[in-house]
Amino acid sequence: MTEAKRLTAPVPPGGTIGILGGGQLGRMLVLAAARLGLKAHVFSDKSDSPAFDVACAHTAASYTDRAALARFAAACDAATFEFENIPADTAAFVAERVALSPGARSLAMTQDRAVEKNFILSLGLQTPAFAEISTEADAGPAVSRIGTPAVMKTRRFGYDGKGQAKIDTADDAVEAFAGFHHAPSILEGFVDFAFEASVIAARARDGDFVVYDPPTNVHENHILRRSTVPSKLDAAQVSRARMIAHRIADGLDYVGVLAVELFVCRDGSLMVNEIAPRVHNSGHWTMDACLVSQFEQHIRAIAGWPLGSPERHADAVMENIIGEEAADWHKLSESCGALHLYGKKERKPGRKMGHITRLGPKTLPQI
């Protein structure tokens, strides 16, 4: 099959979707693909990946194992990834062999916090003030410019609060930078937001675009605790959130589902906190409250299928099941919610083990 054909013809039922990464997001992508009659091949560097248990085929190998990657790409009709921290070289190598969505540009823009923030600003959108820290000498001036309190974050490979430190003084900044082993970082101004929200959207190969109702999100210890729809956003904010996602997706010529995490400021304005080039924890409620979930939507987009309706038929509260909370699986299974467990072998503090979504009759966002 030529690359042109791969890029334009939709993957027919029976075709194979390749997924780089084997965590719960990969697992739920596999299940969504299966519902559409598509097979999945999961590539992960962890031999006990939860997504392996449901995939038609899997490869357990290093992301730098080119022979394994080449075999994986050859076995797939379209490919994607479940996390944005796959090495750029890996993505490029796979993309040369099979249609990979989202593409290299989306990955490059979202793997580095400084690049991502400059991209957000270039679209005319707001994001918290930031200063780049490349050497120890940058720490003092950054603190002077941004002020305190602030947050230092490594430019790459951070998630769930990993690679972050709270900064109150210039000394804190020097210390935190040393703690990051002088990895290129940014200092980000502290935003005294009213609450957090996110917007989950999908863009098809032909530019078609759909958005789910944005949820309000609550984090605990930097980990998502709960997402609620309808959110506390008013109608104008919902419309602005949609516009933000649309502008970012078009700006990246994006294909697939993307999530934009938002700070909702006390003056009502929306600031982009982060872009996730993938399905997102704050969109898990779509599995039970929408006809087409974010996972199916992503599979549809990357397989070249028409997007489905993002409409929700119910109000929803999605709560994560974290670490030892999963030991209560029997009690959780008694509750009147949709229970999802990820098949992870070991419970560890902070580890996302599952989630539960409670539904209620659909109400409209407050106006």
Next chain:
Amino acid sequence: MTEAKRLTAPVPPGGTIGILGGGQLGRMLVLAAARLGLKAHVFSDKSDSPAFDVACAHTAASYTDRAALARFAAACDAATFEFENIPADTAAFVAERVALSPGARSLAMTQDRAVEKNFILSLGLQTPAFAEISTEADAGPAVSRIGTPAVMKTRRFGYDGKGQAKIDTADDAVEAFAGFHHAPSILEGFVDFAFEASVIAARARDGDFVVYDPPTNVHENHILRRSTVPSKLDAAQVSRARMIAHRIADGLDYVGVLAVELFVCRDGSLMVNEIAPRVHNSGHWTMDACLVSQFEQHIRAIAGWPLGSPERHADAVMENIIGEEAADWHKLSESCGALHLYGKKERKPGRKMGHITRLGPKTLPQI
């Protein structure tokens, strides 16, 4: 693990559910198990079984291959089947090694139409008049007793209209019986029903019992075309349908999901057409219109988990995608319905390839 322990302790997340049969019902059971963090091992005698593509493990072997069955049973923490025509010996062999639900009694009662009908009558429920035909000499008297038009059906192994013949004369009966190679059969009186319905219910190990709203069903060429909820049953009929399912489930000491196909007569009475000791095509809409689908409900029951809520949050129309209709998958994917494709390699006339469920705001059954 002792058999007693197997029978009483629920299968914890990470445990393995064994499924005999690898068609679309098995596939959807695997997907439901995965959602709960359970693994699946599928046993089928067809090497291209759709359920293999999503199962953590599979065995392709004959249902009489005892070594393979023993290995399968040893690998599972609980087992079930997706079709009622597995050989009784196979079920008994597996049941000696791992908790098999529904049990041998349920299977025995539903594998043979004559036994099933006598069981239904013994519960004080109605079923169409019938006469047993064991030899050619039984044909004439059967036609005299039942009258015409009537339907001859083999006692065993019939589905989707296979093993059935319409009978207008005693000669027809003799001919049909010969056509069935003199397999033990029944002659069933023709019921001039108003419409068809079914009731899908689940019973847990501890006797807990839940019922889904019964759908109206429309068949074409003996194959289910469409199921609609709410049905055309009035409130009293819905309540009677629930009672029928409850009495049958208790009578079988049933564990799992069962379906009861009903004829709704012109006088408003309900006759039991058939009992299916498994998840059922007319319950597929529960995947999209209920928090807990019939597939998850079955997994919960056989794994010893608490049953979930059978409440539906939407009206639903489920339409099967049969044979060549699946060639239109791209057009079907554009429609505002929840699309399910089963991953079957070949389209054949009458073959169930997928289904699509359209949802609407929830209304109550007519009163």
